[in-house]
Amino acid sequence: MVNTKSKPFHGILIYRKNYRENDMLVKFFTAEAGKKMFFVRGANRPKFKMISDILPFSYGTYEGELRGNGLSYIDSGGSVKHFDQISEDIYLNGYATYLMGLIDAALPDNVPNKIWFDKLFYALNLINNGFDAEIITNIFEIQLLPLFGVAPDFKNCTVCHEEHQIYDYSEKFGGLIGEQEFAHDSHRMHLDQRTIYYLRLFSAVDITKINNIKVNRVTKQKLRQVIDKIYDNSVGLNLKSKKFLDQMNSWKIKLN
Numbered sequence: 001m002v003n004t005k006s007k008p009f010h011g012i013l014i015y016r017k018n019y020r021e022n023d024m025l026v027k028f029f030t031a032e033a034g035k036k037m038f039f040v041r042g043a044n045r046p047k048f049k050m051i052s053d054i055l056p057f058s059y060g061t062y063e064g065e066l067r068g069n070g071l072s073y074i075d076s077g078g079s080v081k082h083f084d085q086i087s088e089d090i091y092l093n094g095y096a097t098y099l100m101g102l103i104d105a106a107l108p109d110n111v112p113n114k115i116w117f118d119k120l121f122y123a124l125n126l127i128n129n130g131f132d133a134e135i136i137t138n139i140f141e142i143q144l145l146p147l148f149g150v151a152p153d154f155k156n157c158t159v160c161h162e163e164h165q166i167y168d169y170s171e172k173f174g175g176l177i178g179e180q181e182f183a184h185d186s187h188r189m190h191l192d193q194r195t196i197y198y199l200r201l202f203s204a205v206d207i208t209k210i211n212n213i214k215v216n217r218v219t220k221q222k223l224r225q226v227i228d229k230i231y232d233n234s235v236g237l238n239l240k241s242k243k244f245l246d247q248m249n250s251w252k253i254k255l256n
């Protein structure tokens, strides 16, 4: 039987969850229709025909019925690939899972967003090809802030909108402030100018055109701290994948 409502779509699998005894719910970020949850009947039965099409870190072309609301259906996988390096490396796996969790939290379901579809696709490709996952993650975190309703101004001064030589980050003003403004916020973050430089760079960089960014270990830690502070205090997300990532990094520090 041919499902006449079935159409081809491009998707990146961002979430899987077992459902009832044999079924699964999988969420795809589709290029055509934004994020959508699919009901996959029999996904946990042995010999399920689409088993490799819905593995974690799958992407490609699929056919299915994309519904406006409620659950959508997949009929078949077309040209489906996997981010193999990410699947095989628990560390890369952790970063990629967190990026997909951020996208899921930041964007509404069922609303097409080709810009962020492309960004996620490039980001996962970069991580899969050995580009520094921490940097890609920082870029995502900073560029997603406006979608969480937090729009720090990383271009100019949040107070006077002018260009300054020296900046700091102010949670009070929700962005960078120039040194002339330092007196207005005694709780400013006291960031060094190298960290500021990367915050500004990461807010502006086009992830689909990126080729090489290197950041030293100390600056990476400072970026992690300031972004965590912004997310904890202004965004208030509580993703399991982020907790896992933090734990993984603390084990790594202990092992080194």
Ligand SMILES: [Zn+2]
Binding pocket: 157, 158, 159, 160, 161, 162, 164, 177, 178, 180, 181
């Ligand atoms: Zn200013």
